[in-house]
Amino acid sequence: MSRQKRKRSRCSSGWRLQSWKVCLPAIAIIILLCAEVAVAQNPPSELTSLQNQLKSLQNQVKFLEIALDTIWVIFTGCLVFFMNAGFGMLEAGLCRQKNAANILTKNLIVFALSTAAYWAVGFAFMFGNGNPFIGLSGFYLKSNDVFDSLKDIGIPLNAKFFFQLVLAGTAATIVSGAVAERIKFAAFCLFSLLLVAIIYPITGHWIWGGGWLGGGWLEWLKFWDFAGSTVVHSVGGGSALVGVYLLGPRKGKYIDGVSYGLSGHNLSLAILGCFILWLGWFGFNPGSTMELDPKAISHIVLTTNTAACAGGIAAAIATWLNPWDLNSKPDPTMIINGVLSGLVAITASCRFVTIDSAIAIGLLAGIIVVFSVEFWDRMEIDDPVGAISVHLVGGVWGTLALGLFSEGSEGAGALYSDGPVAGLFRGGGIDSIRQLSIQLLGIVAVGLSTVVLSLLAWLFVKSILSSSLRVTEKAEREG
Template identity: 40%
Template sequence: MELLTTNNVWMMICTALVFFMHLGFAFLEIGLTRQKNTINILFKNIFIITVGLLLYCLVGFNLMYPGEFNGVFGFAGFGLDSPLTAEGALDLAYNEGYTYWTDFLFQGMFAATAATIVSGAVAERMKIVPFMIFAIIYVGVVYPIAGSWKWGGGFLDEMGFYDFAGSTLVHSVGGWAALIAVYLLGSRIGKFKDGKPQAIPGHNIPLATAGVLILWLGWFGFNGGSVLSADPELTSITLVTTCLAAAAGGVVSMLVSTAIYKNLDLTMFLNGILGGLVGITAGADVMTPTSAVIVGAIAGALIVFAVTCVDKLRLDDPVGAIAVHLICGVWGTLAVGIFSANPDHSFLTQLIGVVSYAAICIVSSFIIIFVLKKTIGIRVSEKEELEGLDAHEHGMDAYPDFRLNEH
């Protein structure tokens, strides 16, 4: 009973840290965008976490962990109460090392993250209602079905695919949707001039910096909790590899971006840290500290080139979500097949997993967003975009005493 209590307390602490990450995402997104859209971004973030938890309770948890199923799709029923008696829940707790209820809450925090990634990518020009509809479907249905393929004991799990804490299951699931959304939505007014990308500075870089540091702290729970116990050795090495990859990602992205652009870009530095964190997430428990530094360093370099590539493709991603979560998520997943200390992990299996998630995410997000585009529309009018979504979508101003003329 004492071990169960220790494990359960650790899992609850990690749950709180992952919840805290949503504040980090909110700070990062509003910091890297213009002040006239601050309320809109904050509204979306609050909507995602509240509705996401309710959806995960209603259908998501039992879609993601259906028990015995065909490996592709299963559903254990609506709600949390029906499948378990109190005695059954306690038996499960002894078997798993933590309670059924803690498991739900920890996994529920992960579910909302996928839609939050999309929120930043579509900032400043997507209508709020279509985004809410997309988030409901993606978090409520697509994410848990995709998650069941690995974490629910599905066909990828049986193949030996490995994703410790979600480089693919969380980050690239959000990243693929972000890519499709940005493509269908189009770029912000003024982002490209004569085919060349123009800088649209964020209004509060100190807030964005605070957001990244909060996310780094939250990753202690994101990866540390994915050990699913308070095992001292596994939790310790996981936190070490996580931190080293983040540090390496930041430093390398700073060096590479400085070498290319001849200026010390703080936003590239910050995204490099996040890239390192995303990259190590798939294999944080099966890599040595040295391997973690290498994985993070490569992720940091990839960030710089990915941001440039996204711009060349005339895709407008205000916060760098595609570069951070998609590109580094894919890299981190494949890196398990290269650097894992477990000989059973193979590069080919990891690649199959990456392709499988790309398929379900690209197809599902395209269908959802394309249908919304052709029915209710997904983009605000030119007037609304120029004057800001806060005023037109919410009738509010985040900084009423410090209004600036932004265009």
Template identity: 40%
Template sequence: MSQLRENSQKENEMTLARKFTWALLALPLAALIEPALAQEAAEAVETAEEAAPAMAAAADTAFVFNTILFLMGGFLVMFMAAGFCMLEVGLVRSKNVSMQCLKNIALYSIAGLMFWLVGYNILYDGVDGGYFGSFTWWVTPDPAADTGDYAAASDWFFQMVFCAATASIVSGTVAERVKLWPFLIFTAILTGIMYPITGSWQWGGGWLSEMGFSDFAGSTIVHSVGGWAALAGAILLGARHGKYVDGKVHPIPGSSMPLATLGTFILWLGWFGFNGGSQLALGTMEDASSVARIFVNTNAAAASGVIVAMILSQVIYGKVDLTFALNGALAGLVSITAEPLAPSILWAVIVGGVGGAIVVFAVPLLDKLKIDDVVGAIPVHLMAGIWGTLVVPFSNADASFGTQIVGILAYGVFTFVAALVVWGVLKATMGIRVSREDEVLGLDRVEVGVEAYPEFAASGSQRF
């Protein structure tokens, strides 16, 4: 045992001697390396200091371009309010044109105020995987606090015009027989509470977002929600007098196909802001490329919707119905809105084409059910919105059919039931429909007091 300890002690002494020798030999080498390392470190610090202003400038540039995207996209979507208005006044009779103009400017104004009062915070504030945010009003932030990727106020504006678009969808369906003030009360509830709650489920980071539900720009979140609210209103209002008589459908032509066509073109234009702005960034080459691709797919889907609707109209009815062509464009746009970035152009054409076909087949179906939809908003926004949302997984591998179906059902059930309740309460308390005499006379005289075309009126007077 003592011999082993002695041998071990000798080995330890030899090891220490070797380590000491290597340390002496390494000293000159360290003396040579240390200045080089110090120089490299100094150069790295100097490079970082030189690059800092450039990086800050790049961040500022991205901030500016992202903010511009929100503002320009919001501007285009805001102008869609004019498109909805022109489409509606073209498809209603001349005695109700002023009423539609008033409803559209009023609903946009109400949406702007309600979204500021409570809507924005219900949509975004503290959702965290839940079902809605906070019921507090939105306060414009100090510009000095804009330290993110875009100005907070630009995001508020962009989201507000989406909210207003939802209410515009309802306006056309219930035209020519709904009372003004009950409609505006419904608009306030829709834009201030109903739409923000459902929007929070996905865009606000709520429970559907956690599940992986995908709706890029709102085929369901905006368009189907508006469509469900419109359907509930149409059911409780009933059809216009003379629309369905003795089991037959009696067409009620609109007052101006040129205005309806102009409205469609305005909506088509605004949709580039609707879908393109939903990219939410324009600060890099990749972002710019994505926005360009969204524009191309959006345009292709609309064009396909027009052509398919025209062909089917010719085949089924023997003539090309202009209203089918106009709504075919809108249905194509709604269909591609759920996923305008990922698809190839061919797939965008297919999605939009099916949207156009939905319009042609859905309009007579609604007539069989005696659901009077004056402008065809239910086929365009509700049905085409469901179609577009359902087929997202074909082009976006991150989406699943199961989750998409859950989202479609959730939005449909909540919105339809909530809208039925609101419309029902309004009907029971103050009435939502004008009298038959007022409907025959026209809402311009009864509700507004100003005719759109006074020179064609029997009395020749503009005010009543």
């Protein structure tokens, strides 16, 4: 075929295509007119049948949506559950070999105890209808209609309970590492029951259960904590601090005011535990959406991972370039704590901040945890795994960071429709100062309550055992 014929053929084809496009509106109008005529001619019974079919289809779509949300919540809950293995590996690796069996046993039993306590009373205290300070209904999950604070989530109550259960179990597991190598097994078990049954749910109700810090009392008094920097981690870390103070340091840790290292026996286990916890956080934070929202969960995964990486890098640099120790080198233990501190810090704001803000939050978390570990060591607060620095201090920083870096819920670039105002570093102005003040108020209120309730719980456990909370010198020496 000649060039001229090919050109004429292409022109002809193009004209036919354009003619077809021009006809589309006319065809659509004809179809609509025919449809109207058909509907007008159909008897009422057929029209009713069509309406019923449409309603049935809508119900099926709604069911599918709830089913997918439920699967998502249960799957992420399983990831958080697996964090128990991470805590066990981390604690066993950072402690001495003679205590490894005891540490792993504590991490095994604590979730079983948490399940019993949270099912019986904890979930009701936290989410049941009551007053601004505590829930008073829904014990043993016997009633589905007394959890008004959870009714905006369409998934079944059992799925909601499971996800909240694994978060509660995390708070109890945090305590395990801080009191390791000298606490009585029975004392730890009893305190874990009290923590998950009473301490954790009360402060959790204030924020997540429609209590006075969650806008349930005064509409303007809204404390934001998306996935639990304060609700889970600061409460667990605060309870651990009280326990460590009452127990005292391990034998041989401090002699004449000098701190001696009691090195862990297996760094490989500790690093494996860190990776498992890191993986679990991809359920912890994204799962807190409680729905399969592609935009939200993909954003949360990135902010979570970015903060963890930034925290690890910052901790490595802070220990490597220590100006007080010219022979310093990167400390694997401190890098682990930096990663975990970054994860804890981003937990409160993972949905509300950008990637660059997540980097800033993680970097500062990694630096803070290094100095925090040193501070508690100088105060002779013996924390074998750095749980207080990671969870308590990291949680406080992360909660404050929300008031500094949140993007705000207005504007074309908003990451969310329901959330805190723009942070102080994001041009929030006077509103951001008010939000930051509320965040600080919540930290202080939850912190004081946790310390007081934990102190009472530890003393109650001590009175039940009619002796010391810690094992005998012989048992501590032999493991």
